[in-house]
Structures are given as C-alpha cells and as structure tokens.
Amino acid sequence: MKCLITGASSGIGKDMAKYLSSLGYQVIMVSSDKEKLELASKNVKNSKIFVSDLRKENDVDKLCDFILEEKPEVVINNAGFGAFGFYDEINEDREIEMIKLNVICLHKITRTCLQYMEGVHNSYILNVASLAGLMPGGPMLSAYYATKSYVRSYTLGIYKELQRKNKDVNISVLCPGPVNTNFNKVAGGHFSVKSLSSEYVSEYAIKKMFKKKLVIIPGLSSKLAFFFSRFLPIKLLLSITFKIQHKKR
Numbered sequence: 001m002k003c004l005i006t007g008a009s010s011g012i013g014k015d016m017a018k019y020l021s022s023l024g025y026q027v028i029m030v031s032s033d034k035e036k037l038e039l040a041s042k043n044v045k046n047s048k049i050f051v052s053d054l055r056k057e058n059d060v061d062k063l064c065d066f067i068l069e070e071k072p073e074v075v076i077n078n079a080g081f082g083a084f085g086f087y088d089e090i091n092e093d094r095e096i097e098m099i100k101l102n103v104i105c106l107h108k109i110t111r112t113c114l115q116y117m118e119g120v121h122n123s124y125i126l127n128v129a130s131l132a133g134l135m136p137g138g139p140m141l142s143a144y145y146a147t148k149s150y151v152r153s154y155t156l157g158i159y160k161e162l163q164r165k166n167k168d169v170n171i172s173v174l175c176p177g178p179v180n181t182n183f184n185k186v187a188g189g190h191f192s193v194k195s196l197s198s199e200y201v202s203e204y205a206i207k208k209m210f211k212k213k214l215v216i217i218p219g220l221s222s223k224l225a226f227f228f229s230r231f232l233p234i235k236l237l238l239s240i241t242f243k244i245q246h247k248k249r
C-alpha cells in the first residue's frame, strides 16, 4: 500500500506521514525544501521523498506524471499556506503563488488521481481545506479563505459526480480550525484562539478518511463554530471573523 502526501516536510502533512507509515503504508513525502523533507522523512519508516515546488506549473506536471507511474492508493493534497493582512498590505505575487499552490496544484493532482483511481479498489483522495473554507469570507486572510472555499466546493462537487457514476474512489475534505504548526509563521500572524495539535488533527483526519467521511472537522469548538455560523447573518459573521483575525496582528 502506497500513499503520497504533499506538504509533508512539516505540520499536518508530516504527522500524517508518520501515522500512515505506522499503519504499514509506504509514504511518498513531497515538499519544495529538500533539507526539511530529508529531516522529516528520518522519522517516517518506509518513506521516500519527492522535491517539488508546487507553485510552479512545470513541477506540478512532473509530480502528476510521477503519480501516474506510482499510482498511490491514498493521495493527500495538503501543501498550502496563507497570507495575512489587509488586501493592500499583502504582496500580490505572494498571493498569486498561494492561489497556484492551494488551488491550481490541488486541482491538477485531484484530476490526475481520478484518472487511475477509478479502477483501484479502496482508493482515497483527501483534500486539505480549512474551517475557513466553510465560512462566507475571511477578512484579513481574504484570498486564503477564498482558496479554501474552492477546495471545499470542488471536492464536494467531485464527490457527488463519483457517486452518480458509481465510481469506487473516496474523496474527502479536511476542514480544521487553528492547528499548531508553522502555518502562522508563514502567514505572518499568530493565533488568538486555542489551537489543536497537529498530531491529533492528522490522526483524526486519516481515521475519518478511511471511514469515508465527506467533510472532516476535527475538534468540538470547530464543529460548533461551523454549526452556529450557518444561522448567523453574513455581515455579522464577517464582523466576528474580522475581530478574530485582526487580533492575530
């Protein structure tokens, strides 16, 4: 059994790699930083690394070719980052890179997996979105929230199409709230609310993925936040989100 995880050099992806290897999977760990990846893979039995800068179209295409050769039964689209601040404070190129990684790369890898997984019994795609992707918008992280809405919406649409076509591919979307990783350092903020551990989120997500859960939300507070958010007027929700995100400065 083989799995491939993007963004496996740190945080959620690294802990997912450890957990899947403990279940007996051969793990292919992908990230853009060879040194970080080599270090992370030392703690993951039966692993190999694939260095790829997934903001770059050429690198994504090479990874897709590699996926078609290797045909892993489990693929986790986890690589991603955020960019924190008012829209006119964030460097535009950085935002475009984020969209390329969080959206375009995930989209291409998902399509690639669907090509061969249709014929593979017990195959799984897990797309990592965020609680952000379940919200109507996220001031101070506006483009990031939008990328995660795309991940959520695309994954749910594909799920239904697979079901209608009776295809034996399982697809799920992971929507965590705050998780203690390098995310904030990269995004340029810090959490103003309590965060879950990356180990907990990773193990929880993979267990739920194997149970074929469609939308995976780790932690009671995130589940409650999602539940109640559906009853609030959008403008009020945006004001609450702004307050929470603004505290991250």
Ligand SMILES: NC(=O)c1ccc[n+]([C@@H]2O[C@H](COP(=O)([O-])OP(=O)(O)OC[C@H]3O[C@@H](n4cnc5c(N)ncnc54)[C@H](OP(=O)(O)O)[C@@H]3O)[C@@H](O)[C@H]2O)c1
Residues within 6 Å of the ligand: 006, 007, 008, 009, 010, 011, 012, 013, 030, 031, 032, 033, 036, 037, 052, 053, 054, 055, 078, 079, 080, 081, 082, 101, 128, 129, 130, 131, 175, 176, 177, 178, 179, 180, 181, 182, 183, 184, 186
């Ligand atoms: N932490 C949170 O609170 C939280 C909440 C909800 C959702 N998420 C999502 O969870 C996912 C994992 O994030 P994390 O929290 O574990 O953060 P993290 O510790 O910063 O991990 C991000 C991973 O993405 C990889 N990555 C970044 N740029 C890349 C690129 N250009 N090419 C290939 N890989 C790249 C990084 O590897 P290299 O730097 O080595 O390339 C790293 O392995 C992200 O999609 C994030 O949006 C996080």
